[in-house]
Amino acid sequence: MRYIIIGAGAIGGTIGGRLFQSGHDVLLVARGAHYETLRDNGLRLITPGGDTTMPIPATDRPVRLGDDDVLVLATKTQDTAAALDAWAGAEHLPLVCAQNAVENERVALRRFGRVYGMCLWLPALHLEPGTVASYGTPLSGMLPVGRYPQGVDELSERLASDLAESSFSSFAVPDIMRWKYAKLLxxxxxxxxxxxxxxxxWQPIIRQVYAEGTAVLKAAGIPYASREEEQAKRGDSVEMAAIDGVPRPGGSSWQSLAKGSGSIEADYLNGEIVLLGRLHGVPTPANLVLQREANRFARERRAPGSLDIETLAELITAESGSPSPAR
Structure with a gap:
């Protein structure tokens, strides 16, 4: 079975690199300078356990496909539709959404008959072409996987098995979206x-957006895994460790701003809560402000970390008419 990793950034590069290290057939799909570096020099994967460069095959366009190929989509949600359009003609193959947010599987199911969700607890960084840093230890991440919208089948069991032998904690679950809604929060x-x-x-703002999120999911009747359940499953198998010379200044949204990509995933994170709130009559002012301001930051290509927390708190207060959530 060949794993075709569409979007070989922080998440896709770590998954593809670890699968390749354990002997699996992998093809990385990337663009621009990242693709050129992968093609010419291979993937450099830096982890708490070492620094390795691997000659993983790479492409910047769709390739001839075999019946044993599995597509693993690891782009940001705002890039999902365009990425899937590029692979028109591959709809007979299984597609795994190794992505945050909860919209990707619905988009994929419009095109592909067999769609799988994967929940990501995987701290990683990709800012330099050809290089991915992965900070999880002793395992690189926890990756529950399951058929969308629900169920476990032979392929989901094999995916989990392959990942489990590739430095991940992975297991097949029949209710993958319950896990992904927990990750959304x-x-x-x-x-x-x-x-x-x-x-x-920042803590009071985080508490407010989380409270809005749980209130919205309750109103919508959407179940999600508890923090206690997630922690019990993960245990101490995935902890974030420092890597000398490669600090991790921020997560995926921070990295989007740092790259100046012009887009960010806020429409499908905070925006998902705003959407559900509007559908079910639940106010979500903090999530609305984060969605709006994050999009503005990305659009204007503003530097990450350049907004003071007091200003953000004031914007949320103005939107909600309630006391400031900060300090």
């Missing part, structure tokens, strides 16, 4: 980190 603070860095005073 955990990602609601991504925009705060992206815009404000690690400034003091």
């Amino acid at each position: 955990g990602n609601l603070g991504n925009a705060v980190e992206a815009m404000c860095g690690h400034a003091d005073g």
Whole structure:
């Protein structure tokens, strides 16, 4: 079975690199300078355990496909539709959404008959062409996987098995979206980190966006795994460790701003809560402000960490008419 990793960034590069290290057939799909570096020099994967460069095959366009190929989509959600359009003609193959947010699987199911969700607890960094740093230890990440919209089948079991022998904690679950909604709640603070860095005073804002998120999911009747369940499953198998010379200044949304990509995932993280809130009559002012301001930051290509937390708190107060959530 060949794993075709569409989007070989922080997540896709780590998954593809670890699978390749354990002997699996892998093809990385990337663009621009990242693709050229992968093609010419291979993938450099830096982990707490070492620094390795691997000659993983790479491409910047669709390739001839075999019946045993599995597509693993690891782009940001805002790039999902365009990425899938590029692989028109591959709809007979299974597609795994190794992505945050909860919209990707719905988009994929419009095109592909067999769609799988993968939940990501995988701290990684990709800012330099050809290089990915992965900070999880002793395992690189925890990756539950399951058929979308629900169920476990032979392929999901094999995916979990292959990942489990490739430095991941992975297991097949029949309710993958319950896990992904839990991860969605955990990602609601991504925009705060992206815009404000690690400034003091962020905790009350995070509590507010999380409270809005749980209220919305309750109103919508959407189940999600508890923090206790996730922690019990993960245990101490995935902890974030420092890598000498390669600090991790921020997560995926921070990295989007740092790259100046012009887009960010806020429409599908905070924006998902805003959408559900509007559908079910639940106010979501903090998530609305984070969605709006993160999009503005990306559009204007503003530097990550350049907004002070007090200004963000004031914007949320103005939107909600409630006391400031910060300090």
